[in-house]
Amino acid sequence: MTRPGTEAQPLRVAIVGAGPTGFYATDQLFRQPGLVVDVDMYDRVPTPYGLVRAGVAPDHQKIKSVTAAFDKVAAHPRFRFFGAVELGRHLSVDDLRAHYHMIIYTTGAQTDRRMGIAGEDLQRSHAATEFVAWYNGHPDYRDLTFDLSQERAAVVGVGNVAADVARILSRTPEELAATDIADYALEALSASRIREVHVLGRRGPAQAAFTNPEVRELGELTGADVTARPEEVEPDELTRQVLERAPDRATQKKVEILKDFSRRTPTGKPKRLVMRFLVSPVELLDDGRGGVAGMRLVRNRLYATATGTLQPKATDEFEHLPVGLVFRSVGYRGVPLPGVPFNDDWGVILNEKGRVLDAQSKLPLVGQYTAGWIKRGPTGVIGTNKPDAAETVTGMLEDLARDIHLRPADASPAAVERLVRERQPQYLSYQDWLRLDEIETRRGKETGRPRVKFTRVKDMLAALGRA
C-alpha cells in the first residue's frame, strides 16, 4: 500500500484535546505542502479552545481573540470536531489506534500541584485551578462554592495565575459585569465581602514568575489599593549581584514596579491587595471546625544553587497571617491518560521531543505523539505552544517519511463517526459550537458583555434543540 498522505489515502490524525496546542498542531499539519491530512479533534468538554475559554481571565478579552485564528483552522474541509468525547471514557487508545495513522495527545494539565503542608485540605483552602475553572464556567466546576463572606484571603504563589486570582478577587462588580465571567460567579463575587487579599511569594520580586504587564495591572485596579513592604521588595545582596553581572531590563522593571507599590499610601479604595515576598506557608491553621483560620508563614532567605539560581531557605522567623480563605496557586499538573505512558517525575506523558515512549523500553511508540502542557509541563503562554507543537509535527513528518505510522483496521472517517455516535450520542460538532458561540455572543450583546456563557452541558444541548 502507498504511504498515507494522498488524496486517495489521506493521513488520518486524531488530536485529543482542543486547546491552543491542538489547534497549532492541526494548522501545521494542514500547511504541509503536498500532504493530504484529515484531522479529527476530540475534547472532553463540549466546547473547544481549552484554557483560552476555561483558564484565561474573563477581564483579559484581548488575548481571547486568538480563537478567531482557531476557527479558521477548524473551517478546513478536512477538519472535524467531536466535543464532549473523552479519551478514557468514551474512547480508548485502542479505539484510536484502530482508526488513525497518528494520534497526538494535547490534553493540557488537568489538576493542581500540591504544596505538601499540613492543613492544605481544610475547608476554604482551594486550588486556584478550581477557582479559575469555576469563574470561567467550566461545566465540571460550575457547582463548586467558595465562601466569599470571608474578609481576608491569601493567594499562595506569584505566577500569572496568582495575579489573575488576586485581580478577580479585587475587581469591582461593575468591572466584572463587563466581562464574560460565568453568571453565578458574577453574582457570588458581586456579593463578596473580601476586603484584603494577600499574595505570597516564597522568593523575592526579582525571582517572581509573573510578567510585568500583569504586575502593573495590579497597581491600576479601581477597587483596590496595592501595597508591599519596602524591606521585602528591596533586592538582597545576592539578587543585586546577579542584576549587576547580567543586567536584565524586565527584571529591573519588575523590581521597580513593586518598589513603587511599597511607597504608595492607601487612597481609600474598598479593598487592599498586599504583595508579600520571601515568605512560605508552613501550615494552614484549623478554626476548630475544619475550616481555615489562618496560616503560619516562615520568612525565607535566598541562597544560590550550583547553577546560580536563587532559591528560598527557611529562617527561624515565623509569622501568623489570619485569613479565612486560601487559594493555592503553585502551578498545574498533568494527569495520566488511560493506556498512555506517563512520566511521574514531571507530570507529563512520557515522551522525547513529542514522541510518546514505551514505559519499559523507552523507545518511541509507533504513531503516538504529544504536545503542549501535557508534553513539557504547565508553563508558557498561548504562543509558546506553537513552536512546541511544531517540534512534535516535525517528528511526525520525519516518521511518516520513513513509513512509520499505525496501520489502522478501518481508517474511514465514516467508521469513526459511527463509533463516536455509538459511544457518545450527544457529541457536539464544530458547527454545533459555532451555533452556541453565536447564541452566547448574542446574549452578551443584550447585556453589554462579550458573551454570556453556557456552563451546563444540558443547557448547551437544549439550546441546540437536542435535549
Added chain:
Amino acid sequence: MNIASLLAKKGSKVITVQPEQTIRQALGLLADHNIGALVVVDRDSRPVGILSERDIVRSAARDEDVFVKTVSALMTKDVILGVPQDDLESVGRTMTDRHIRHLPVVDQRRLVGIISIGDVVKAQRDLYRGEVETLQIELTEEHGKPAGR
C-alpha cells in the same frame, strides 16, 4: 521557568558510564545513542564526572592508546550539577559563562536528566518566540489570517 520543563520532554533515560569502563566502551555508547557526552556515575548511580566527545578528541590528538584508557582518566571531575527547580535563565547564564556544554541534573542526589547548552538555547528561543507570538495576537485587532502569520 525552571529546567524541569526541558527534562520533561527528554524521556527519562540518561546514558551513563562507570569510571572504570574503557574509552572504547564509552565511544560505543556515544555512537549508539548519538550523543555528545556521558554522565559518569558511581555504583550508587551518583554523578561523579562527565565525559564528552571533546575530552576524548583532546586526548586522542596526542595519545595513540586512548581507547584502552579508563573513563576516570579522561572525565571532567569538577562537574556542576543542576536541580530541576533551577531557573532556565540562571542555568543558561552559568553554562555560557563557564563554558559548560552539558549539565547533569539531580533530584535528592538521584540523577534525573542531563541538559545540553543546545537544549537551553532552544528553550530560550521557543520561549521568546512564544511571547512574540502571544503579543502579536494581543496587538492584532483584526484576525484576517490563519494562526500566526
